[in-house]
Amino acid sequence: MIWRRAKKASDVADEAVRIAVPLEIEAAPPSREHRHSLLSAIVGSFVEAWDEVRINRTRVLLSLIGIGVAVCALATVVGAGAVFGQAQTEQSERFSGRPATIGVYPPYLENGVERADTAQFIAHMDAVIERYQISHSTPRFRGSVGVNLLDGRQYSAVQGVSAAYGVMHRVELGEGRWLTKTDEQRLAPAVVINDVFYETLGRPDLRTHPTIVLESDTTITAVVVGVLIPEPFENGLSLMMLPEPFVSLLGTGRTEDGNLSYELWVPEEQSAQLEQAISREVTASFGEGWRADANRNDYRVWGGPDPLEPLQWVVGGIAGLILLLGALGLVNISLVTVKYRVREIGVRRAFGATASRVFFAVMMESIVATIAAGVIGVAVAIAIVQNPAVQNLIAPGVQDLPPFPLEAALLALGASAAVGALAGLMPALVAVKVKVIDAIRY
């Protein structure tokens, strides 16, 4: 490339310039764009939109506070709803087991007189669990034992369950630990008591291995290894132990008493088939005239309306209203701004911006700005919902805290983009109608 010095403007020192003019590049025909690149048009629109947002950040920031707050509220409602929903789910699972929990009950003669032999039922259930390779299952023995306490003898409800029961029912402990397989080796069986029982014992330090004496057919001394969290409206003594010490203490009893059932945690998609198969097998093993029931009894088969739905509608409605008000404010500010930007839009049109490009750029400014507000709103919502103090307030004791729901983030971002598009529409239409030379000259 050959460069030469242009003529010097000699008479005005301060404005005089020396310019270097490339000869060859200008002698050649100007480059011609035979096809307007869609990619550069899209990228260019985003660059324009972002520049506008960047340059007018104070105005944009002020106009977007409402949008950001609304998006944050929307995302927080959905996110907190997910945490609260998880708490409700876990509560239900504590009560009825995780989906799908199949309850299997001892067979009975169809004439209703005689119940199956308990030992035979247990043996058949062991075989069923083995055959179907069910990883989490538990018998549930129920009974009552006498307890010698400082203030006299009291009775406590007692359940004999396997260690898997803790996982299947999301057992939550206030103190100590849940029962384990190794507890089977103990000479003094391990028990987990409820909070009322713990209170009755005077809340001893579990590290001192407090013991209780349980009386039924025999008398045994048990070691308290854990305490369940307090439950509302709980007033009786209750304890849980592994099946083996339960049988030692109370025997297997007779199934007529309704004191034994089995729970099997199985994959939900196979539960219907397994219900039928297990019912059929247990029935068949007892012979003609016997009938065994195997039914799902986890909360998910109960159905019914979502208890969270009304709350979510109310808070979501409020968030929607805030979003609408924010959008109206944004439309107002955008319209005023476009009036001030008529000259700039005229300049852009003069330099080749098509009407559609101006429309798209003004729309994009609004969308880019509201999406930026949406991102900030979602980030704040995540910080709120994932805050341990807030989580403890919404759903104390949740074991499996759900991640911030993706659908909440997408919903909030989608809402902010939609608001941006709606708020940008009117200013964009005004911008397209700008008359170029009139805008520039006057």
Next chain:
Amino acid sequence: MPLLSLQEVTRSVELPDFSRLEILKGIDLDVEIGDHLSIVGRSGSGKSTLLNLLGLIDNPTTGSITFDGEPLEKLSGSKRDRKRGRDVGFIFQQFNLLAGRTALENVMTPLLYASGKQFWRRRTLASEMLERVGLGDRMASMPDKLSGGEQQRVAIARALVRSPRLILADEPTGALDVDTGKTVMALLDDVAEQSGAALITITHDPNVAALARRHYRLDNGVLHPIDVRRMLATSLPEAAL
């Protein structure tokens, strides 16, 4: 073949009483590549309307305009916009630099509407153009930190950064003092000459008009060739405009 040709061009608008006001009457004008012509005229003589037509912004009521032999009436709005962006560079009286953007960002603005290398290399091209107009050290300056002359040089760089074939300068020295105006016109004339682009200057100032090689006067919508030097030789030339 002329770069831009106006043949029997008229432009009229309908008034509220449904009568028609004829703003431009029978304009014939050919502009060649590398041409430099000036158009002078009083306020209300139709200069803005003519600028709209020359800048591919408006359509004539009758007559035809061809750019590079291509009749403009056949072009759709968006094609016309793209052609304007590619082939026409505007320089305005009030500079019309975009506020809040640096000199470099202002010069990059037309390249946002380009494609290919011009779009992706817009920063480099804009920097080179600012160097050419002697503002290599003021690239990061905001318009309100630049003098009038510097602002107009930024505007010239912006007009030329896409290598247009036609430069329309609308009162380019109208907002500058006499000396700065001369410098800016010298620069504009030089850069236009070197680039081979045609330059049309619309002005009130016969001294600025005199820098062109061909001179026209727009009077009540009619375009006449005039001899500006002869006009300058007479007393009070501005009074004639």
